[in-house]
Amino acid sequence: ELKVEQNPLFLSMQEGKNYTIYCNYSTTSDRLYWYRQDPGKSLESLFVLLSNGAVKQEGRLMASLDTKARLSTLHITAAVHDLSATYFCAGSQGAQKLVFGQGTRLTINP
Amino acid sequence: GAGVSQSPSNKVTEKGKDVELRCDPISGHTALYWYRQSLGQGLEFLIYFQGNSAPDKSGLPSDRFSAERTGGSVSTLTIQRTQQEDSAVYLCASSLRQPGGPGGELFFGEGSRLTVL
Numbered sequence: 001e002l003k004v005e006q007n008p009l010f011l012s013m014q015e016g017k018n019y020t021i022y023c024n025y026s027t028t029s030d031r032l033y034w035y036r037q038d039p040g041k042s043l044e045s046l047f048v049l050l051s052n053g054a055v056k057q058e059g060r061l062m063a064s065l066d067t068k069a070r071l072s073t074l075h076i077t078a079a080v081h082d083l084s085a086t087y088f089c090a091g092s093q094g095a096q097k098l099v100f101g102q103g104t105r106l107t108i109n110p
Numbered sequence: 111g112a113g114v115s116q117s118p119s120n121k122v123t124e125k126g127k128d129v130e131l132r133c134d135p136i137s138g139h140t141a142l143y144w145y146r147q148s149l150g151q152g153l154e155f156l157i158y159f160q161g162n163s164a165p166d167k168s169g170l171p172s173d174r175f176s177a178e179r180t181g182g183s184v185s186t187l188t189i190q191r192t193q194q195e196d197s198a199v200y201l202c203a204s205s206l207r208q209p210g211g212p213g214g215e216l217f218f219g220e221g222s223r224l225t226v227l
Contacts, residue, residue: 033216035216041220042219042220043203043216044218045217048214048215088152092214097143097155097158098143099155100152100153100155102152103153
């Protein structure tokens with residue numbers, strides 16, 4: 001059964017700094033998703049990564065997928081306060097349910 | 111509507127009462143999920159419906175929990191004899207198709223916050 005693990009689970013950083021959130025998964029995953037959740041809100045889709053080597057960027061966020069290493073990363077460049085949120089990655093095997101990681105709570109301080 | 115709609119948005123109930131939570135997925139979406147999220151925690155999978163296939167109920171925490179999806183559209187999650195530990199936000203999500211193929215991206219509703227006193 002697919003298992004998805006994120007690290008770190010908590011991350012506090014200063015504005016302007018760069019950092020990376022890691023998402024490891026246990027078995028083959030057909031695709032990898034990243035979601036954002038603001039406090040008290042629902043989840044918002046950020047990226048869908050379809051194949052090995054896939055890289056997607058939106059503003060200060062960039063996601064990548066290495067299927068051989070079973071690893072996806074979410075890189076934050078020159079962080080700003082507005083990026084404070086909880087970030088989830090999720091994977092799937094075929095038609096089976098989407099499996100989520102534990103989430104990374106990101107706090108960006110001025 | 112344009113997105114996944116859940117009702118009620120907030121529900122306060124007494125221990126031992128039954129509750130029903132409703133989810134209207136995006137029109138045409140074949141896959142529907144229920145997740146539970148306790149305060150400050152991650153997503154706990156509850157149940158997954160995909161088209162006409164038998165639902166994956168492997169995440170339901172006890173036999174007090176059940177869900178159905180009528181006509182491949184609206185879903186109702188029922189919790190019988192509620193307990194305080196059932197207090198959480200119950201999130202519904204739908205996707206156009208199954209997760210492993212095109213259109214597998216999930217779209218989430220705003221959730222139903224359940225408080226059991």
